[in-house]
Amino acid sequence: METQTQTRTKVYTVTQVNSLVKDVLQTHLPSWLTIKGEITDWKQHQSGHCYFSLKDEESILPCAMWRGNFSKVKFKPGNGLAVLVTGSIDLYVPQGRYKLIVDEMIPAGMGALQLAFEQMVRKLEAEGLFAESHKKPLPKYPQRIGILTSESGAALHDIADSIYNRWPCTRLVLYPVPVQGPGAAEAIAAAIGDVNRRNDRLKLDVLIVGRGGGSLEDLWAFNEEVLARAIFASRIPIISAVGHEVDTTVADLVADARASTPTKAGMVAVPNREDVLSDLLHQEKRLSASVRSRFGLCCGYLETVLASAVFRNPLLAVLNREQYLDDLGWDLNDAMRKLFFQAQKQVQDCQDQVARIEPHRLLGRMMVELNELTGRSLAAVTQALNRKNLQITAQENRLAGLNPKSVLNRGYSITLNKNTGRVVRTADDVQVADLLVTELAGEKRIESQVTGIDDDGTKDQGRVD
Numbered sequence: 001m002e003t004q005t006q007t008r009t010k011v012y013t014v015t016q017v018n019s020l021v022k023d024v025l026q027t028h029l030p031s032w033l034t035i036k037g038e039i040t041d042w043k044q045h046q047s048g049h050c051y052f053s054l055k056d057e058e059s060i061l062p063c064a065m066w067r068g069n070f071s072k073v074k075f076k077p078g079n080g081l082a083v084l085v086t087g088s089i090d091l092y093v094p095q096g097r098y099k100l101i102v103d104e105m106i107p108a109g110m111g112a113l114q115l116a117f118e119q120m121v122r123k124l125e126a127e128g129l130f131a132e133s134h135k136k137p138l139p140k141y142p143q144r145i146g147i148l149t150s151e152s153g154a155a156l157h158d159i160a161d162s163i164y165n166r167w168p169c170t171r172l173v174l175y176p177v178p179v180q181g182p183g184a185a186e187a188i189a190a191a192i193g194d195v196n197r198r199n200d201r202l203k204l205d206v207l208i209v210g211r212g213g214g215s216l217e218d219l220w221a222f223n224e225e226v227l228a229r230a231i232f233a234s235r236i237p238i239i240s241a242v243g244h245e246v247d248t249t250v251a252d253l254v255a256d257a258r259a260s261t262p263t264k265a266g267m268v269a270v271p272n273r274e275d276v277l278s279d280l281l282h283q284e285k286r287l288s289a290s291v292r293s294r295f296g297l298c299c300g301y302l303e304t305v306l307a308s309a310v311f312r313n314p315l316l317a318v319l320n321r322e323q324y325l326d327d328l329g330w331d332l333n334d335a336m337r338k339l340f341f342q343a344q345k346q347v348q349d350c351q352d353q354v355a356r357i358e359p360h361r362l363l364g365r366m367m368v369e370l371n372e373l374t375g376r377s378l379a380a381v382t383q384a385l386n387r388k389n390l391q392i393t394a395q396e397n398r399l400a401g402l403n404p405k406s407v408l409n410r411g412y413s414i415t416l417n418k419n420t421g422r423v424v425r426t427a428d429d430v431q432v433a434d435l436l437v438t439e440l441a442g443e444k445r446i447e448s449q450v451t452g453i454d455d456d457g458t459k460d461q462g463r464v465d
């Protein structure tokens with residue numbers, strides 16, 4: 001018997017193969033890889049996780065970034081953006097696809113914060129948050145000013161000293177807030193909203209939001225979108241005073257006014273007392289000169305009025321009016337007299353014309369003619385009526401001669417079959433039991449019934465009604 005050696009081949013499942021490949025990748029590749037590439041096919045799921053690919057001129061690498069790591073990214077990634085990412089290679093066993101799990105991401109060639117700042121500026125500018133038309137005017141002489149800053153920072157003292165040196169009558173109200181670190185932007189935004197809600201009681205005329213200088217990371221709270229929108233929504237005018245001369249933040253661009261430093265915030269918020277006093281003195285001098293000039297003009301006008309004839313003889317105006325009324329009365333009498341004479345002359349002329357016409361003779365002649373015409377009209381009408389009566393009588397005679405019922409007056413009658421409504425001319429026009437109606441002279445009628453027909457062709461009528 002020949003012994004045959006059988007070589008057994010190990011069979012793997014798909015999951016086992018993918019798991020082996022994952023182990024090989026994790027064993028032979030570095031734990032952390034920093035890769036440069038261009039983002040493509042960027043997608044952010046509603047869960048907060050991000051899925052995308054990195055590409056160069058020849059290859060594409062699938063990537064994923066979990067929500068916790070993506071929340072630390074300050075700028076907004078998008079397709080076409082060159083980035084540096086740090087992470088590790090992993091294989092997704094259920095689908096047999098490997099990808100880079102990204103833990104950190106920064107822009108390639110530019111700082112992440114600087115890119116995030118530029119992206120935020122473009123976004124808010126497109127929405128109109130920087131437009132001058134939305135900026136509220138600052139009050140000229142504020143009495144109560146609110147300050148939102150750190151109570152332990154030097155910015156508070158700089159702002160207070162600047163305001164008190166220029167306008168000491170102003171009352172300052174401090175609202176302490178954190179000005180850097182995680183959650184600072186949200187805290188400042190919440191403080192702005194709280195002050196606006198309580199301003200009916202606080203009566204603040206303006207708000208100063210700021211802090212001292214620092215790095216871009218230190219000032220980043222004033223570049224956050226949540227703070228920019230809170231400043232834009234504030235009903236109280238806001239002055240942004242962040243950092244040094246060269247520092248510019250998103251808060252500076254959205255605010256109603258900007259001070260390049262906290263010290264200069266006082267110069268923007270309040271006027272200079274010396275300038276105001278100097279202006280008041282100048283206005284006082286101008287007002288005094290104007291009053292003196294106006295007083296002199298009024299005195300001259302009063303002297304002119306007192307020298308007029310009205311004041312020398314006050315009754316003269318009344319007497320002149322009385323004379324004017326007398327003249328009007330005379331003129332009225334003359335006009336009425338003229339009108340009366342003209343009307344009287346017209347009446348006389350009319351009487352003369354009537355007398356020349358002799359209306360009584362004319363009326364007599366007209367009455368004679370009218371009586372003659374009346375008699376002629378009555379004669380014509382009577383003659384016409386007689387002719388018409390003769391014509392009507394002739395027509396009546398003709399109609400009477402044509403009337404088929406006229407023979408009834410001579411003893412004749414007309415018999416109708418009541419059942420058929422026809423005139424009975426022969427025995428064939430009736431049947432036994434038919435009802436007959438016989439019409440006599442004087443529109444009298446006799447109803448009878450046929451009870452039999454004689455052999456000689458006549459009907460036997462009976463039961464006269």
